[in-house]
Every structure is written in C-alpha cells, then in structure tokens.
Amino acid sequence: MTVFNPPKSNLLxxxxxxAIINAIVSGSLKPGDRIIEQHIAEQMQISRAPVREAIRELVAQDIIKFLPRKGAYIAPLNPKNVQEVYLxxxxxxxxxxxxxTEWLTEADLNxxxxxxxxxxxxxxxxxALAFIESxxxxxxxICHRCDHAQLIKMLEGVRVQTRLYMIMSKWNLVAHSQLNREMNAHQPILDAFRERNPEAAEQxxxxxxxxxxxxxxxxxAGDEEKENPEKEPDESRL
Incomplete structure (x- = not known):
C-alpha cells in the first residue's frame, strides 16, 4: 500500500x-512502526535528503524516536508529553x-x-478537515502578529506537535459526532481582541x-492501544 504520495510544493x-503526520492520524502508521527513509523517498519520488531533514525535525519533537540497531520508529503518544506540550x-x-492585541488591524480582526x-x-x-484548516x-x-521574533521561533518549535495533536483531537471528535464541543470556542478570544484587552486575550x-x-x-485515556509505551518497532510495516 502506498502511504506517501509525490509532493505538490517545493518545500519537500x-x-x-x-505526510507522516497524516499517516499517523489515519492509522497507516502506528506507534512502534518503523520509518524507512528509502521507502518514503521512493514513494514520494524525491531524494532522501528532505526525508532525512523531516525525520530529524520529527525526532526533535518526539514524534519519531531511534533505537540502537533498530532505526527510526513512530513514538508512542505519551499523555504526560501531550499535557506538557499543551501547557x-x-x-x-x-x-x-x-x-x-496592539498590532491586529481591522483587516486582521475581520x-x-x-x-x-x-x-x-x-x-x-x-x-474535520475544513475545521482544522481554519x-x-x-x-x-495571531502568533505572527505578536511582533516578537524570538517568541515566533519558540512557537515554531512546537508547531509540528501542535498540528499532530490538533488533528488527532478533531478527528476523534468527528468520529464520535462531537465536533460541536468546539462550537464558538474562539468567540471569547475575538471579544478580547475587539475590546483591545491584552490581559483578557492572554487568559x-x-x-x-x-x-x-x-x-x-x-x-x-480511552485508547487502549496507546497505553503500552514500551512497544517495540514493528519491522514488517513499511
């Protein structure tokens, strides 16, 4: 089965x-599954260099791990790590x-x-897809209007984890027809911005x-498959 398709942009x-995040969310990749650089490069019809770069970034964000003599594999989702990232x-x-709050223009607010x-x-x-995109x-x-270059860099440091966790969370709600739990979740934020209240915006x-x-x-907590953080990589996958 082809998991990875040819890219559509130059940001390989x-x-x-x-592609790896989507494969995790869809279940094509599970915790413990090996990540083989050559297979991904072949399926996406690209060189191994951008695959290697992507794997390095995913390792830095604890989405992929390495084991001696085993190679790269999808890391189990650790609830403590999830909690720390969200905090x-x-x-x-x-x-x-x-x-x-100070820098948002009327066009930004609109x-x-x-x-x-x-x-x-x-x-x-x-x-879910339309919801996640918006x-x-x-x-x-909001993050790119803070006018603070170092803060933006720090936010970029958790961006991949943020994307993965957000997608997983929303797909789970969709699967249980509970996406309405997110209805109007951003309204208090919008109200704070409209009132130009920085403290309220932050809180x-x-x-x-x-x-x-x-x-x-x-x-x-409800997914029993993710309760075993010591699962060994499955060399038969990918």
Missing part, C-alpha cells in the same frame, strides 16, 4: 512531515495574543471573524488551549 521536507503552548500563545465563521460551518457539517489559520495569524487563549489539550487526553 514540510511535505514529508505532513507550554498555552503560555507561549497566551503571550503572543497579549502582544498581538479575517479572524471569517475563520471563526468557517469553523462554525465545519462544525455543523462535522467536517483553526490552524486562526492561531497562526482566554490559554484557557482555550488547555481545554483542547484535555479533549485529546480524554481520547488517549
């Missing part, structure tokens, strides 16, 4: 990262929201309202991210 290592993200994005509206539409249709764009816009986005993290932790 990003395409590889996204860190809530602090970083909270600060970004506080700083962005774009945030539009993205929130699209999320509402996706919720009504139980459409949700990521919503948070990215509301922090609370929102922690709540989202708890939804993923609920999913992990």
């Amino acid at each position: 290592h990003i395409e590889v990262i996204n 860190l993200r809530s602090c970083l994005e909270g600060l970004a929201a506080r700083l962005a 774009q945030l309202y539009l993205l929130n509206f699209k999320m509402g539409e996706a919720t009504l249709k139980n459409d 949700d990521l764009a919503f948070h990215d816009l 509301t986005i922090r609370a929102h991210i922690i709540t989202s993290g708890n939804l993923l932790l609920e999913y992990l």
Whole structure:
C-alpha cells in the first residue's frame, strides 16, 4: 500500500512531515512502526535528503524516536508529553495574543471573524478537515502578529506537535459526532481582541488551549492501544 504520495510544493521536507503526520492520524502508521527513509523517498519520488531533514525535525519533537540497531520508529503518544506540550503552548500563545492585541488591524480582526465563521460551518457539517484548516489559520495569524521574533521561533518549535495533536483531537471528535464541543470556542478570544484587552486575550487563549489539550487526553485515556509505551518497532510495516 502506498502511504506517501509525490509532493505538490517545493518545500519537500514540510511535505514529508505532513505526510507522516497524516499517516499517523489515519492509522497507516502506528506507534512502534518503523520509518524507512528509502521507502518514503521512493514513494514520494524525491531524494532522501528532505526525508532525512523531516525525520530529524520529527525526532526533535518526539514524534519519531531511534533505537540502537533498530532505526527510526513512530513514538508512542505519551499523555504526560501531550499535557506538557499543551501547557507550554498555552503560555507561549497566551503571550503572543497579549502582544498581538496592539498590532491586529481591522483587516486582521475581520479575517479572524471569517475563520471563526468557517469553523462554525465545519462544525455543523462535522467536517474535520475544513475545521482544522481554519483553526490552524486562526492561531497562526495571531502568533505572527505578536511582533516578537524570538517568541515566533519558540512557537515554531512546537508547531509540528501542535498540528499532530490538533488533528488527532478533531478527528476523534468527528468520529464520535462531537465536533460541536468546539462550537464558538474562539468567540471569547475575538471579544478580547475587539475590546483591545491584552490581559483578557492572554487568559482566554490559554484557557482555550488547555481545554483542547484535555479533549485529546480524554481520547488517549480511552485508547487502549496507546497505553503500552514500551512497544517495540514493528519491522514488517513499511
């Protein structure tokens, strides 16, 4: 079965990262499955260099691990790690929201309202892909308006984990027809920005991210397959 398709852009290592994340979310890759650089390069019809770069980044973010003489494999999802990432993200994005309050233009606010509206539409249709696309764009816009280069770099440091966890969480809600639990989750953030209240913006986005993290932790707690963090890599896959 072909898991990895040829890329559509020139950002090859990003395409590889996204392909691996999508494979994890879809279940094509499971914790313990080996990641073979050559197989991915062949399936995506690219050189091994961007695959190697993608794997390095995923290792740095604890999505892929290495074992001596075993190679790279998909790391098990550790609830403690998930909790730590969401706590860190809530602090970083909270600060970004506080700083962005001063810099968001009227056009920015209109774009945030539009993205929130699209999320509402996706919720009504139980459409995870549309919801995730707008949700990521919503948070990215805020983070890139904070006018703080070092903070943006730190947020980029957890971006891949954030994307993986967000997708997993939303797909789980869709699978149980519960995406409506996210309905209007961004409204308090929008209200804080409209009022130009930096403290409220920080607190509301922090609370929102922690709540989202708890939804993923609920999913992990109910998934028995992810309760064995010592699973050895399965060399028969990929």
